[in-house]
Structure formats: structure tokens, C-alpha cells
Amino acid sequence: MTRNAPWRRTAQERGAAVTILVDGEPVPARTGETVAAAMLTAGAAFERDRTGTPRAPLCNMGTCFECTATVDGRPLTRTCLVPVCEGTVVETPGRL
Numbered sequence: 001m002t003r004n005a006p007w008r009r010t011a012q013e014r015g016a017a018v019t020i021l022v023d024g025e026p027v028p029a030r031t032g033e034t035v036a037a038a039m040l041t042a043g044a045a046f047e048r049d050r051t052g053t054p055r056a057p058l059c060n061m062g063t064c065f066e067c068t069a070t071v072d073g074r075p076l077t078r079t080c081l082v083p084v085c086e087g088t089v090v091e092t093p094g095r096l
Contacts, residue, residue, distance in 0.1 A: 020088040035079035035090060036060060036067045046079070047092050 015031030022044045029038035036057045039046065045054040046067050057067035062081045070091040071077040079090065 018084055018086040020084055020086075020090060022090045023092055029084040031084065033084050034060075035069075035071060035082045035084055035088060037080075038084050039067075039079065039090070045092065 015033070018029050018031055019026045020029050020035065020038060021027070022039060022042070025044075027038055027042040027044060029035075029041075033041075036046075037060075040056065046057065046069060047055045049055055055066055057080050058064040059066075060080045062078045065076075065078060067079045068076045069079050071079060071082055072089055082088075
């Protein structure tokens, strides 16, 4: 692989550190990330199905609705489309 290959990884700086609340628990995040990315990184469950099995995002582009949660009081919000900001509040229970 040459250094000029079009698929090489490019350096990218991460955004500023912020904290969001997921079901009342603080979750570290970085500006520029989506709420779903922050939750995945922290290992937070998005929802549980009727058998209690944890669910998580499937597509990460807003088409599957597996990552929906209540974000800042807005129910059924696709967290993969919402950028984090300091103090974002996410509630996951009761979606189904």
C-alpha cells in the first residue's frame, strides 16, 4: 500500500469533551459525534426488546429506527442523526 492511496486514513482532530445524560447517568462524548456514537462508545443500551435483550443501532444513518430514544424531551428521536452537545438528556425506557 502506498502513502498516496485514496483509502488511507487521514488525521482528524476530535471535538471538545462534553457530558450527556443517558437515563440519568453521565456519558462522556465529543462534539461532532452523534448521540448514538457516544452511547455505543460508552456501552449504553438503547432499548431492550420484549425479551429483555439489549438493542442497538443497525444502520447509523436514520433509516432503521433501532436507535430511537427520547432526546431533550422529543420522543422517537433517531439518535444517530442528533449531534451531541453539553447537557443533552437521553431517555431510553418505554419505547416499545
